Amino acid sequence: MIENIGIEKFVILSTLMFFIGVYGFLVRKNLITILISVEIILNSVNINFVAFNKYLYPENLQGQFFALFIIAIAATEASVAIAIFVTLYRRIKMIDVENVNKMKY
Amino acid sequence: METTIFYIFAIVILIFSVLAVTSRRILRAAVYFLFVLLAVAGLFFLLSFNFLAAVQLTVYAGGIIVLFIFSIMLTSQVNDKLEPIAAKKIIFSLLAAIAGAVVCISAIMTYRFSEPKNIEVDAGMKTIGKYLLSYGENGYALPFEVISLLLLASLIGAIMIAKRDNT
Amino acid sequence: MNFNIYDFTEFIISIDNWLKQLLSPGLAKITGMALIGVTFLLFVTLLGLSIVYIERKVCAFFQQRLGPMRVGFWGTAQTIADIIKLIFKEPLATKNSDKFLFNLAAFIVLISPFMVIAVVPFAKGLHALDFDIGLFYVTAVSSLGVTGILLAGWSSNNKYSLIGAMRSGAQIISYELSIGLSLLAIVILTGSLQLSVIVESQRDGWWIFKGNIPAIVAFIIFIIASTAESNRGPFDLAEAESELTAGFHTEYSGIKFAFFFLAEYVNLFIIAAIGATVFFGGWMPLHIGNFTFFNEAMDIIPPIIWFFAKVAALIFLLMWFKWTFPRLRIDQLLQLEWKYLLPLSILNLVLMTIVSLTGWHL
Amino acid sequence: MEIFNITGIIPIILFASFLFTGLAGGRLKPMVSGITGTLSIFIVTAVSYYTAYKYFFEFGKAGNEYIKIIPFNLMWLQFNDTLFINMGILLDPISVMMLIVISTVSLMVHLYSLGYMKGETGFARFYSFLSLFTFSMISLVISTNLFQTYIFWELVGISSYLLIGYYYSKPSAVAASKKAFIVTRFADLGFLIGILILSYITKTFEYTTLTDPNGSAINQGSSVLFLGLSAMNVTLILIFIGCAGKSAMFPLHIWLPDAMEGPTPVSALIHAATMVVAGVYLIARLFPLYIFSGADALNVIAFIGTFTSLFAALIATTQMDIKRILAFSTISQIGFMIMSLGVSGYGDTNGLGFTASMFHLFTHAMFKALLFLCAGAVIHAIHLNNLNEMGGLRKYLPVTHITFLIACLAISGIPPFSGFFSKDEILTAAFAKNKLIFTTALITAGITAFYMFRLYFGIFWNKEVKYDKTPHEAPKTMTTALIILAVGSAITGFIPFGNFVSSNGVPLESHIHFEIAIPAVITALVGIFVAYIFYKKENNLPVRVSSAVGGLYGIIYRKFFIDEIYIFITKGLIFRFISGPVVWFDRHIVDGTMNGIAFITNLVSEKIKYFQSGQVQQYAYVMLSGIIIIVITVIYILSNL
Known part of the structure; x- marks a missing residue:
């Protein structure tokens, strides 16, 4: 609980962050920056979880644990994704999302 | 006092998020993202989820960001700039994002959240440890183990993918 | 104002009260923060100056020479003179480098040791923060520094810097694991991550003595890994002069170079402080079980002196390493971590668990 | 009985050995797997003997009778209250006896293979398969219910398949393993149907319930009718088909001679001493059921056994490959056992046939394993297995020579070797039941003596052959196994077998029946004498005799054209008139439908694939706008309706 700060402020903050991430996801071409956008989205979700935990259900820690697991999954996702990017770069010397279309049709 | 700190963090988060998704220098984007992460960790500290904040610092700031920077170092040069994005694309994306944000925020504003409970959250290390390793109600032993398995799998997977072909 | 040099709790509280009387609550808090900031x-700065001087002297003595002798008594003012020189130097940056990141890197490198130093307990009640996740916070925050090093190497637009930064990044990330695991070994015994509790738990003897063999192994791993993490010799590949000129800070000059320099020595202090706190009882005097007479005799020496004495001893140990051992190759370095230290520390952790469960520790 | 819990470790040890040698064996030195396998089977043997001692002499008897002991039995699958499948261990005289037989022979074969298989590629594989086989065979004999038996029955079949095809680079070995597998699988179909009908009738799989002479299974079962016959009879004949497949009874015997493509120790273990007697064992296991509700089935069994023994013995006289001769001899001897069960009654002296069958199983395991191992030693020494190309080996292989002679005497039924005692009991039982069977069996015994000594003289006497390399005696590990088994073959006849194993558990006093024994021994001696005349020295007598009987010899030499008949039935009839149309239907109708569907799908997807641009961001646009539209619809439009 923070004085004068209601839960909706947290939720709005995370919503804005979420859509900033979405915007990044939509416009960016470089795969790494797209991944950064995705991570921003994940962080916004984490904020939501924690805020709900703190404000609405402080008696147990579900929100915190979900956030923990999200962080862990983000780590795995980032590591595998970056391994793929590096391999991709070795193959086609480029990591723009539009150039990765070998499998198209 | 805490109110002010919250606003500072919120503003930092928003500004650097925007910078992170718009910067044309890719490493700068990563650094802005680092600031976003630090501010989020600060929010967690503010809400007295100390453990979660420290995890955020270790895993994100200490781990994922370093991975990003490494991959950026491997895939681009210092004075590379990303190509400017077509105006049409920007407009459409912006429209989509703003529309989404407006819809969500209007929904949030009209929704009446139930009254916040003023109970102190017991997020101490002992409680967390107990929850993580118990398997009854509120026990997280199974997800914990599954996550550890997932981490191992991704470790091996990342090595296998990034390994140089021998052929 | 009289205060007890054995217990700083009241001293801190009285300063707080004084501030509250003087100013409005919000202002008092901000002033308190500023006070702490300035103090640190x-x-x-003081720390940096003195450790640099000590390092030069120790190095000199190891190499059978005298070291700085001209400025001040036995060259004590040499480092101050150096700092003054660095401040007045022109800050340079290479062409086509990313100036923003180039400047930012120097700050990030210095921020992380500052954040760590906040939780170090110098004496009873003398610390800025006493987190319940103390040790975890230390490892979390100290991992921020690597970002600064990577940024410095990248933004210098210099291949030596880049290679140095890459090496440094790989090295720090790897050795972080061993450090964490070796500290965890003691955490198993104390059952808490809070640094003040860890210190308090050593009232009847330091963990290095009480903790049986696993504690000693943990300490050895800690010392090796933290030497590597702070990029000091024999693991100073990131700034290997003969190969990479000066590694990631080749292109830095003037005050920004001083930042890197300072950060390295503050890190040295932090490692020694954490090592002393966890393994050697921090500010806790040397106590032996219920040997009351001896314990009381030891208590006469103020805790703050105990603390700095331990830290000084550990710093000397680390310097000794640096000036004695030859440098490793990068593949040897990573092999040492991944093939030996990491399995060993995991094994040690298991051993420690057994020791703790069976109560074989004292 | 807690003391018997130790028996439970037998399968565990063997399975562990199988896993270890199978998974890790390829990476270690070959000898490590060999020694691991041998050591584990040694432990198993020790435990088996311990179990047998405890069972027969301390805990097995309740009053005057050996009872069935179940140390543990775990519920595995439950269908309803009465019908369930367990996994457990059943100890009774025959299973304990089988434990001893299997572990002993298996130990000998393991030991022997250390020398025989040395240097072969896939040494570890060999040992892991041996462990698998021993594991499944032992689990088979200690099963508590039919279903468990069936599971291990199939496992045994698999390990036999693997071991026959051990030299998988040799086409003939591959063909032989496939043949063995298909034939026994075909027979197992009968077995499975039998099990299902039996469980339908009796509502149980448990042996204790099934074979209780006063139990519900036997009483209820006999009243059910099927096609005018007693359903029990049909069922039991179906089960017998399974047994016939495994035990190589006519007309399902064709796989066994070909199975000799496997390594010789395998032939000794699986195709002489253990797996092929599984059929005999199963009939013995269900014996009360056969006696009380399947008299007709038992008659069928008796006649098939008799016919097979004569038939196989006749073929054995003409064959040239030494392992093949032994294989036919095995078929013939198993025919004896089956026949003996078929002529047996229940209880007291009526049950002599049962005891005799088990006794013969026991002694046969010893001497037939010995014969095969000796043949292996001969092959090891000269790398030939055609009788025509060998001779005069007695000088080079003294140990093999002596042990082989003992085994020949034992199988011919010459006192005091073991075969004499068991064969005597079989003949006595047959005499009491049916004179025709008795006469046939007596003649078969004579023929047995003849072909065994034909083999003996052909290998060790006859002509002196110049070998490329001077043959030398087998290594120590091999001769040790030979000597131990020879001692076994020589003396096991003196065991008062009836005291331990009998049809109803009550000890049966056994003695030699001289009125049967004397003619039998004389017949055997005549057989040996004829063999002596024909084959002791090289002469043209055999050729003259064979050309004298001409056509008959040809027919026998071609094994009565059974293989050709099979080929005709399968290729000429089944493949042409049934499989052909089925294949046509499958190719054109079934595949045609499927291909048509696929073709249409392909056509459609060719048209619509351009929606998939491969651009993730486009998808994200579509998804996001979709979500927004849905949300707006739900919130602002639907809620205002």
């Missing part, structure tokens, strides 16, 4: 800045 001064402390860190």
